Amino acid sequence: MTAIRVSQQSSINKHKEEETISFFWNNKKLRARKGDSISAALLANKCQIIGRSFKYHRARGVTSAGVEEAGALVTTGKGAYTEPNVRASTTEISEGLFVYSQNAWPSVRFDMGSILNLFGRFFAAGFYYKTFMGIPPLEWGRGTGIWMFFEKFIRKAAGLGTASRLEDPDSYEHLHTHTDILVIGSGPAGIQATIQAAKTGKDVLLVEQDYAIGGSYLSLLDKSEFKKQTIKLKKHNITVLTRTTAFGLYDDTTVGLVEIICPEERDKKPRKPRQRFHICRTKRLILATGALERNYAFSNNDLPGIMTVSSARTYLNRFQLLVGSNIVISTNNDSAYETGLELETAGASVTILDSREQIADLLLEQILGKRINLYLGSAVAKAKHGVISPCVKHIEIAQKTNDGWRQSGALSCDCLLVSAGWSPVIHLASHQGCPIEWNEENACFISNGDNKSIFFAGSAAGIWQFEDCIQSAKEVAGETRTKGQKPSSIIGGWRTAIAPLYEIRVPTIKGKAFIDLQHDVTASDVRLAHQEGFISVEHLKRYTTLGMATDQGKMGNVIGLALMADALNRPIGDVGVTRFRPPYTSISLGALAGMHRQSHFKPIRKTPFNNWSLANNGIMIDAGLWHRPWYYPKQGENLQDAYIREATITRRSLGICDVSSLGKIMVQGPDSTTFLNRIYTNPFAKLAIGKARYGIILRDDGMVFDDGTTWRLSENSYLMTTTTNHAAAVMATLEELLQTRWPDLRVHVTSVTEQWAGCAIAGPNSRSLLSEIVDDPSEISNETLPFMGVRQVLLQNIPCYIARISFSGERAFEVYIPSDYSHTMMQFIWNKAQKFESCLYGLEALGTMRIEKGHVTGAEIDGRVTIEDIGLGKMASQNKDFVGSALRKREMLTSPNRPQLVGIFPKDKNKTFSAGALLNEAGKRKGHPLGWITAVTYSPALGHWIALGFIEGGLTAVEDKHIVLSDELRSNFLDVEIVSPHMYDPEGKRLHG
Amino acid sequence: MIQISCPFCGKRDHSEFSYGGDGQINYPPLDASEDTWHDAVFLRENIYGRQIETWQHLYGCRSWLLVERDTRTHEIFSVKLAHSDWQKLMEENR
Known part of the structure; x- marks a missing residue:
């Protein structure tokens, strides 16, 4: 096949013919016409071998002019701009574009990998499963040693393009689009539907995947009708998006659209996004998505130089490219004849093989007197390449017999065009589960949409005749058809009925007959799948990988189904069809991610002290969405140095910590006390005003949900605090209970997490510091503010709260400051703290001190523990009912053998360990462990590493056992001592006084 | 990509809402037996068709809603406030 440019009378592209641009094919500079697709540009430059196939490395060329392209897949761009598996047929060539062939080494014309083709018969469907399950009997039951060895070679040999590993330098946008009517496809039906819909005064959006509107109009020789329609379209001021795929x-x-921004536009405005992802909501959807021409299975049907009939027409009339001079057309339907005539007029000699034994007189009259040879009852049975060239050079013809096909002759040609029928593009309707039916008469699947908001028009509805397509578009867009009404039945419309054709098999002819070119699936693979019992279409797909390449089986699926139906001896409609899944054509992940990447991937929550902490050398750590201070290193300190110093100084004198991320919920209303008493496991009915209480919330199923302190501020108002992690979930649960279960309770809950900045002031000198900052130090004496007391005080005339609560185990206070004053107030407090030996401490030191005290956090309250498991069983009231009180008494939840919270010391005090390590009895390291470690730290107070964890039966059950810790991943095995979780100051002397 | 018509806020994208659960469960009083609670918490109909479920308009008015939805088609037939008194008020003032 050698394509040549022809000059035509068509004026629509006349002015463009002058404009030539240059591009690079495998780094060689070539010229193309502006408006060419990559395929057209390559064909015009006599480049016929464009890629190498997925599995067998067979030479592949242009097979189509549309999205169904199975051979001409290329990589465009360089470096970070690399885009693999681009369909050459649908991508516009642009000035300086780099285009590369794929899956070939050292070059696409001479590819070492093609040696695999010689061993093709070993690589049938299921090859990997069968070969690499382990070599019997040596590897029986042991699996895949062989696979592990060969995998890297196979992975290298098989495949398509390679993505860049560099960061994507482009940006992408998301857009919400709303319209009354969305028309997909700008062919004759799509344009007509758009004009019709616009006349009704509704909002209409027309989208077209190609870079030019027109659809099949672009492939017509006579463009006068197209011109007329475009003028009408312009009058109506309709939004038209090209390069936009639904x-x-x-x-x-809701339709997902990806719009590719025109490269030229981006050259002018480089900050424009590369692609836009539209989430388009429409009231009515008109699918004028057209139909795709199919090929059929015959030997070597993948040689370069073989393409669909309609694509030759597109190359001729849209790109002025005559794809060959000696052309053979093999067809089973009427659509190929017009193309044949136009190719002949353009100067090619044409031979038509029609698998039908009779055709309508009208068709015969059309080709009468032309240089067109017609063979009826014939089809191509095998394509053959040249001695050196891998492109098609000869074909062998099969003649229809009573019970099949027989070899009947040969022809030489330089281009073979195939048409075995048309498949309407019903993919989008299939995504939504609209009914899809096999139409025997037209040999294709047809969908009617949902008859409510999804409609088909034109050939997408299985309508072949031009006038009927226009009529169907008018009907669906003018809304003359009401809900539920069937479309006027004009489906089909061939002059001579199509003769189903899926495969030509002649016993005397051998060779691979492909049904899915992209994934190298052959007709014999389907038969093998049948033979081995994979007869369901879903199994067939997965066993042979039919339809799983980037084209999602646009051409091959129907052939595969037909061959399976044949093997099963059942009608195609009974075999079924796999549901299509989005995306219709491949889309970039960048478009889906949009702006939600890197620091925009998730929102950041900063505490009111954030800037102050950063200014004071704080290092931040992610805690959910929050950025919390982790540690405050002095010069030369690492994390461990810093947290040990911070915990030491806090225990010895004074430490200040940002605790603003704790959830804070105002609970207000006359029934607040009743409400809290139902929520918490421990009694809240008699909590005095000005007092705080630590409480635990269970889930309905009896497991621990969250914990925190709740402060009674007045008769009917409480401030509840939650853990940082569960703040949002607790809030939603409280709202759920009040709105769905207990609507009679007069309670209102409000999140005030953002309104208050909280800082913990801990250590023996904490009260001394507070005395410096409050106006009246008597307000915070041990008598006026005892342990668990809460007071509102004025700090610098700002009303703040001071609660005497402690997470560190030291005498400590939490000061809650209105967020707007947090910065100055913190500076004020910190200035006063300089009188003492003092430090700022972060999450790491906070963790150290809580582990020393055996206080639980999210590491322990992981949704799988009961209140007894964490040693707080006494907090579950026996005298009242509360959320979770019924189900927490279930047998398995009350078993004494459940893992319970314990402290862990290494026997050798110089040893360290990590969270996640398992606890076992000595000598029983295999199988289910006795327990595990949840949190570890170096304890400055005790002078060695300590941990919290769970162990079956708790401390008493393992007192006389020899327990070992095993950390298989880090190869750390050591003897440990199980102790009470209250490892430091178990009596709590430091808290009081 | 379903949309839910919140009685307060109007038609909004489902991403503003969070799914709760089966809206037809009558949770027993707190002093009910273990078995009664077991049934309420763990036993669920796996409905193929219309079901009533709870959703919360999390990034909106934070109302808990009773949504009648078809599990096959995701079609929504009705949306009410879960709080019975509030729903009554809404209906009276319509």
Whole structure:
């Protein structure tokens, strides 16, 4: 096949013909016409071998002019701009574009990998499963040693393009689009539907995946009708998006669109995004998505130089490219004849093989007197390449017999065009589960949409005749058809009925007959799948990988189904069809991610002290969405040095810590006390005003949900604090209970997490510091503010709260400051703290001190523990009912053998360990462990490493056992001592006084 | 990509809402037996068709809603406030 440019009378591209641009094919500079697709540009430059196939490394060329392209997949761009598996047929060539062939070494014309083709018969469906399950009997039951060895070679040999590993330098946008009517496809039906819909005064959006509107109009020789329609379209001021693929249809007729911004536009405005992802909501969806021409299975049907009939017409009339001079067309339907005539007029000699034994007189009259040879009842049975060239040079013809096909002759040619029928593009309707039916008469699947908001028009509805397509578009867009009504039945419309054709098999002819070119799936693979019992279409797909390449089986699926139906001896409609999944054509992950990347991937929550902490050398750590101070290193300190110093100084004198991220919920209303008493496991009915109480919340199923202190501020108002992690979930649960279960309770809950900045002031000198900052030090004496007392005080005339609560185990206070004053107030407090030996401490030191005290956090309260498991069983009231009180008494939840919270010391005090390590009895390291470690730290107070964890039966059950810790991943095994979780100051002397 | 019509806020994208659970469970009083609670918490109908479920308009008015939805098609037939008194008020003032 050698394509040549032809000059035509068509004026629509006349001015463009002058404009030539240059591009690079495998780094060689070539010229193309502006407006060419990559395929057209390559064909015009006599480049016929464009890629190498997925598995067998067979030479592949241009097979189509549309999204169904199975051979001409290329990589465009360089470096970070690399884009693999680009369909050459649908991508516009642009000035200076780099285009590369794929899956070939050292070059696409001479590829070492093609040696695999010689061993092709070993690589049938299921090859990997069968070969690499382990070599019997040596590897029986042991699996895949062989696979592990060969995998890297196979992975290298098989495949398509390679993505860049560099960061994507482009930006992408998300857009919410709303319209009354969305028309997908700008062919004759799409344009007509758009014009019709616009006349009703509704909002209409027309999207087209190609870089030019027109659809099949672009492939016509006579463009006068197209011109007329475009003028009408312009009059109506309709939004038209080209380069925009409707890749998926979702609930509520929401359509996912990806719009590729024109490269030229981006050259002018480089900050424009590369692609836009539109979430388009429409009331009515008109699918004028057209139909894709199929090929059929015959020997060597993948040689370069073989393409669909309609694509030759597109190359001729859209790109002025005559794809060959000696062309053979093999068809089973009427659509190929017009193309044949136009190719002949353009100067090619044409031979048509029609698998039908009779055709309509009208068709015969059309080709009468032309240089067109017609063979009826014939089809191509095998394509053959040249001695050196891998492109098609000869074909062998099969003649229809009573019970099949027989070899009947040969022809030489330089281009072979195939048409075995048309498949309407019903993918989007399939995404939403609209019914899809096999139409025997037209040999294709047809969908009617949902008859509510999803409609088909034109050839997408299985309508072949031009006038009927226009009529169907008018009907669906003018809304003359009401809900539930069937479309006027004009489906089909061939002059001579199509003769189903899926495969030509002649016993005397051998060779691979492909049904899915992209994934190298052959007709014999389907038969093998049948033979081995994979007869369901879903199994067939997965066993042979039919339809799983980037084209998602646009051409091959129907052939595969037909061959399976044949093997099963059942009608195709009974075999079924796999549901199509989005995306219709591949879309970039960048478009889906949009702006939600890097620091924009998730929101950041900063505490009111954030800037102050950063200014004071704080290092931040992610805690959920929060950035919390982790540690405050002095010069030369690492994390461990810093947290040990911070914990030591806090215990010895004074430490200040940002605790603003704790959830804070105002609970107000006359029934607040009743409400809290139902929520918490421990009694809240008699909590005095000005007092705080530590409480535990269970889930309905009896497991621990969250913990925190709740402060009674007045008769009917409480401030509840939650853990940082569960703040949002606790809030939603309280709202759920009040709105769905207990609507009679007069309680209102409000999140005030953001309104208050909280800092913990801990250590023996904490009260001394507070005395410096409050106006009246008597307010915070041990008598006026005892342990668990709460007071509102004025600090610098700002009303703040001071609660005497302690997470560190030291005498400590939490000061709550209105967020707006947090910065100055913190500076004020910190200035006063300089009188003492003092430090700022972060999350790490906080963790150290809580582990020393055996206080639980999210590491222990992981949703799988009961209140007894964490040693707080006494907090579950026996005298009242509360959320979770019924189910927490279930047998398995009350077993004494459940893992319970304990402290862990290494026997050798110089040893360290890590969270996640397992606890076992000595000599029983295999199998289910006795327990595990949840949190570890170096304890400055005790002078060695300590841990919290769980062990079956708790401390008493393992007192006389020899327990070992095993950390298989880090190869750390050591003897440990199980102790009470209250490892430091168990009597709590330091808290009081 | 379903949309839910919040009685307060109007039609909003489902991403503003969070799914709760089965809206037809009558949770027993706190002093009910273990068995009664077991049934309420763990036993669920796996409905193929219309079901009533709870959703919260988390990034909106924070109302808990009773949504009648078809599990096959995701079609939504009705949305009410879960709080019975509030729903009554809404209906009276419509």
